[in-house]
Amino acid sequence: EDKVVQSPLSLVVHEGDTVTLNCSYEVTNFRSLLWYKQEKKAPTFLFMLTSSGIEKKSGRLSSILDKKELFSILNITATQTGDSAIYLCAASSGNTGKLIFGQGTTLQVKP
């Protein structure tokens, strides 16, 4: 059975801290790994990773995929209160492009 597991499930940090969110996956016909940020409404796209070892960066956020270990991490440096959200990891499977989501990591950044 395809599955995606995120850890930790929740995290509380203070502004300025650096956080690392983890995502492991077991998916048949794996195509890509995606990270999303969800605040009050639907998820917003952060990264899509298809190749191992290539870091993707966007401002204070970065992510990398390890296809050998079936693992991805999302790093956020110098966290701000606006980073508080649920971070979702999803693996796409097969030719249909359907996404299997992890449980999400709820991040709270305190001032």
Add this chain to the structure above:
Amino acid sequence: GAVVSQHPSRVICKSGTSVKIECRSLDFQATTMFWYRQFPKQSLMLMATSNEGSKATYEQGVEKDKFLINHASLTLSTLTVTSAHPEDSSFYICSAERGGPQYNEQFFGPGTRLTVL
């Protein structure tokens, strides 16, 4: 670019009524759209894959007669919750895949919160 809209954003209805939710890709064509539901403090669960011009593919445990999906054009998919009951109350989110499966990049609509009284 890559904007997906959903309508309505919120609906409250009585038990037994049917509710239609629209999902539109505004600035790109999407041969494939996906419908998810999300319960409070839970992750997104895929309900079905909607393919333009063909029948939707439902995930295990999702009743196809209860959740009717129509993908009549490259920019519009609809989900109809038939004879809704309180247990159907949830946050329904659609996504549209840009560029076809080879790109595999999905963009989400803002979601529809359904409350069935």
